[in-house]
Amino acid sequence: SQQGEEDPQALSIQEGENATMNCSYKTSINNLQWYRQNSGRGLVHLILIRSNEREKHSGRLRVTLDTSKKSSSLLITASRAADTASYFCATARGDSSYKLIFGSGTRLLVRP
Amino acid sequence: GAGVSQSPSNKVTEKGKDVELRCDPISGHTALYWYRQSLGQGLEFLIYFQGNSAPDKSGLPSDRFSAERTGGSVSTLTIQRTQQEDSAVYLCASSSGAEQFFGPGTRLTVL
Numbered sequence: 001s002q003q004g005e006e007d008p009q010a011l012s013i014q015e016g017e018n019a020t021m022n023c024s025y026k027t028s029i030n031n032l033q034w035y036r037q038n039s040g041r042g043l044v045h046l047i048l049i050r051s052n053e054r055e056k057h058s059g060r061l062r063v064t065l066d067t068s069k070k071s072s073s074l075l076i077t078a079s080r081a082a083d084t085a086s087y088f089c090a091t092a093r094g095d096s097s098y099k100l101i102f103g104s105g106t107r108l109l110v111r112p
Numbered sequence: 113g114a115g116v117s118q119s120p121s122n123k124v125t126e127k128g129k130d131v132e133l134r135c136d137p138i139s140g141h142t143a144l145y146w147y148r149q150s151l152g153q154g155l156e157f158l159i160y161f162q163g164n165s166a167p168d169k170s171g172l173p174s175d176r177f178s179a180e181r182t183g184g185s186v187s188t189l190t191i192q193r194t195q196q197e198d199s200a201v202y203l204c205a206s207s208s209g210a211e212q213f214f215g216p217g218t219r220l221t222v223l
Contacts, residue, residue, distance in 0.1 A: 099168065104154040
């Protein structure tokens, strides 16, 4: 079963706008990671946030984590056409922190 | 600085045949993972290797699926007596920490 569920399933925005994707999960976690997948290719790691962290930044990316609500959000600011991809959250549980459980992803389309 | 490589990139087979998928992890990475991704879905964990420890096979969907990792490096995922529902992209990843590095995947089509 899926641990993480992203919403929205699909998002279409204009270049320059911000994109926000949300992820909810069900059990306690050790860390939560966001990955990007371009069409037909492997996944690329974007950012990792640990269970004792609330917010993390990396370039145009901002990730928040609310363990009380079991949710995370990924914000991409000033989006570019090259940001068009599918974005997945993945959770690592405390008892087997190596095993990532992926959500079904958000498909982001950035229109030029 | 080669990344994770997988072969073949595409495999078309007939129902009932066996297939082998190969993964070459990043040199020095002790952990290796196999995932399966069905069309439009997230990744489904299959199996995990860590050094010389016994692999975690808890994600393998049936006993038709098996995997080996030889010499702590290259891994082979074998699917016996393939079924149409096995059609998916099979992704391999390796890591030396929490971040996983993915290969481009093998797209398996079972006719």
